[in-house]
Amino acid sequence: MDNHDLVALSERRQHQVDGVLTAFFRESHYRAKALGTPYATLWETLERNATGGKRFRPRMVMAAYEALGGEEPERAAYVGAAFELLHTALIVHDDVIDRDFMRRGGLNVSGSYRDIATTAGIPLPVAEHRGMSVAIIAGDLALFNAYRLIDRSGVEGALRTRLHDILDEAMFVSAAGELLDVDFALRQRPPSVDEVVEMERLKTAGYSFEGPLRAGAVLALASAEAEEALAGFGRNIGIAYQIVDDLLGVFGDERDTGKTTVGDLREGKSTVLFAHAVGTPEWAEVSDWFGSPELSVEQAQRIREVLEAAGSRRFAEALARDFANRAWESLTSEALPDAVREEFRPVVASVLGRVR
Amino acid sequence: MDNHDLVALSERRQHQVDGVLTAFFRESHYRAKALGTPYATLWETLERNATGGKRFRPRMVMAAYEALGGEEPERAAYVGAAFELLHTALIVHDDVIDRDFMRRGGLNVSGSYRDIATTAGIPLPVAEHRGMSVAIIAGDLALFNAYRLIDRSGVEGALRTRLHDILDEAMFVSAAGELLDVDFALRQRPPSVDEVVEMERLKTAGYSFEGPLRAGAVLALASAEAEEALAGFGRNIGIAYQIVDDLLGVFGDERDTGKTTVGDLREGKSTVLFAHAVGTPEWAEVSDWFGSPELSVEQAQRIREVLEAAGSRRFAEALARDFANRAWESLTSEALPDAVREEFRPVVASVLGRVR
Structure with a gap:
């Protein structure tokens, strides 16, 4: 196809x-x-x-x-x-x-x-x-x-x-x-x-x-086996997708995603990125800004730099890749015909493509 | 029975x-x-x-x-x-x-x-x-x-x-x-x-x-006729019941109804009582109080007196009676067996009993 x-x-x-x-x-x-x-x-x-x-x-x-x-x-x-x-x-x-x-x-x-x-x-x-x-x-x-x-x-x-x-x-x-x-x-x-x-x-x-x-x-x-294999794929790719979504919400290109990259930071949204960063020494510098509705564009940029320096971005990307790989593994089940793998390979590829 | x-x-x-x-x-x-x-x-x-x-x-x-x-x-x-x-x-x-x-x-x-x-x-x-x-x-x-x-x-x-x-x-x-x-x-x-x-x-x-x-x-x-007759009863008794509920919310006995009789007045609830009163000359005296969260018990009592004097209470009672009577009329349909009238007569009586 x-x-x-x-x-x-x-x-x-x-x-x-x-x-x-x-x-x-x-x-x-x-x-x-x-x-x-x-x-x-x-x-x-x-x-x-x-x-x-x-x-x-x-x-x-x-x-x-x-x-x-x-x-x-x-x-x-x-x-x-x-x-x-x-x-x-x-x-x-x-x-x-x-x-x-x-x-x-x-x-x-x-x-x-x-x-x-x-x-x-x-x-x-x-x-x-x-x-x-x-x-x-x-x-x-x-x-x-x-x-x-x-x-x-x-x-x-x-x-x-x-x-x-x-x-x-x-x-x-x-x-x-x-x-x-x-x-x-x-x-x-x-x-x-x-x-x-x-x-x-x-x-x-x-x-x-x-x-x-x-x-x-x-x-x-x-068959029940096919249903479970597909459900396993869904569980894992769904989490991977969500982590990527959170990454794009901070590091994405607004022209691609159509959504602002300061919104999640101003909201103080609970994401994997934040959950990782909050335990690192680098975070202290920006923790008061995170979740502030008045966060400036410059402060948002500084938070991004801190998320990079603390390894939170890399961590979230690796986690998304990990879930995407698990998702692919579910798809390799013998209970599923090749047509299923052909259908959903692009979904896995799109997730992996965004975190490389 | x-x-x-x-x-x-x-x-x-x-x-x-x-x-x-x-x-x-x-x-x-x-x-x-x-x-x-x-x-x-x-x-x-x-x-x-x-x-x-x-x-x-x-x-x-x-x-x-x-x-x-x-x-x-x-x-x-x-x-x-x-x-x-x-x-x-x-x-x-x-x-x-x-x-x-x-x-x-x-x-x-x-x-x-x-x-x-x-x-x-x-x-x-x-x-x-x-x-x-x-x-x-x-x-x-x-x-x-x-x-x-x-x-x-x-x-x-x-x-x-x-x-x-x-x-x-x-x-x-x-x-x-x-x-x-x-x-x-x-x-x-x-x-x-x-x-x-x-x-x-x-x-x-x-x-x-x-x-x-x-x-x-x-x-x-x-039969379709029985269903429609019962639905007509429901429409009319439902409105009657609601008007009585609004009356009790202002004039009821808190020990009977278990609900306060100042709540609706403090909330400025849109009821038949209020809709009638607002068009009468008597209402001007209390219109600023109606809907005030700080309404005192004395002010609430004065609003009740105004609702009586303006004829709003009598009007709402008559309207409830009118809908209850229409409800009873639906029940007299030949399509309905006597058992239905026996079952629902107490509901009509209870509504009428409260507005007499």
Whole structure:
């Protein structure tokens, strides 16, 4: 399969998933209009927030499904769309928890409604609370509809129950990770590297990689061995991906990633980088700046230099490589056909390529 | 059926619903423990918040089901428990939106976690945000599991889809009502009586009365006419109940209702009472006090006197009576057996008894 095929295939999958989500939002919008214009507008805002991403989770479901011989990709598109809706709900609520009003360079739900309120002359703290209130409602709506998209795929009986179980576990685990993250932000002692890895595994990797891959395998009626091998791949590549994401959040090129490289430092985000650095003597110089909302561009640059000098950048890169290699090892399982390795080799390569 | 039977029957139903919920929470707690003690504690807190109420919605489901001839009340208990879990999710998130830290005289999820944080020496605003963050997570968990309780009832195929549709509609409509309520709090012009009634119908009456009654009827395989008659009863009695609730929140006896009669006045809650009063000349005297968190007990008493003098209390009582009478009219439908009227006459009587 050459690169051109890979892209073409991916576009076809994206198109199928978009079809499912577009139909869902069209129908919801129609229902909402009957209950008033403001409610219809909320659904439009939610749809905008659900469609800006890369459809990463649906693509995982569909890639696993098709590589394992599944022949009805439209079914996989419904299951993928369910994970996408879960993802939308979780990030909308995560932004409320983090008091973020932006996402992917634009306004998120909280931000849109905050700005409507400030434009109407409402004072900022009240407007912010209003934005967050509407975002809680919007996230609830996305969350409540995820299972229903699986049902729309037409799967029945034991298979349907298994897919629901997988979606349930994905959300259950993510909530545990979100709770850990909230706890990190409050306690005196900074989290250890292991604790950060565990938090990232729970909060993001589970529902973004392991869950979608497992769902794709189950829908393709793959063997239990194949499902477990793919799930093992998902667990490890998910952590690797998250560590790389944290590295790019500090050392990345803003033109490539589309996100600022001071945000995580100003937020004092609990990452592997920070968990490693905090135990080194070099860190003392910048520890007061880390997590300061007023952090200057020069101070951020100095933190980057300290993270290099303390070996934290190298450490995080090595850890990401280690998890990516473990992920690849899972893929070499005899239970998996070559098509699976072909499908996911580029994912491993992309992670490794970014930390070399 | 004498009073003794009514109570005994109700206890049996409550017992069946509690069995479903207890098993669900036991299992979730067991799964959560594997992900760490803090997560298990969150599930305990959620369970406490889910079990303090009167199981009102499950009793509606079961009463409708049994009065319409349903013979497997255990099934109805699962469907009722699904509505109870939806209710838990909605009030936990509603409390975040209203920045309430108490519920039914005790700490809610936000309050419990706020207090843990302040006890650990964390400043109040940070502790409050932490409490609200955990409450968002807890509400999400309750919300995500509602459909699954319907599945556990063992219903399959078209019947299950119908029950899911009813639960979906209940949540969809409640979100629209919550959005209206958030909008009321922010705009300049106070809401009209009709707008308040519409908000209460959407936010609470739908998922508390119409949805559960419809679900009970559908599960009992009742005719479409019977289902619609019962739904019409639910819509009207739900609004009547809500207006009475608002009346009791200002004029009630705290020993009876277990809730303070200054809370709604300090909050400036949008009720029919207020929507009526605001258009009368008497209101000017107290309008600055209404909605003030520092409202004194004497000022609250003066507002009550003004609400009487302006005729707002009488107006709200008449409106509640009117909706209760319409509810009773729905029940007289020929499509409904006498058992249904016997079952729900006490509900109508209780509403009418409180406004006479």
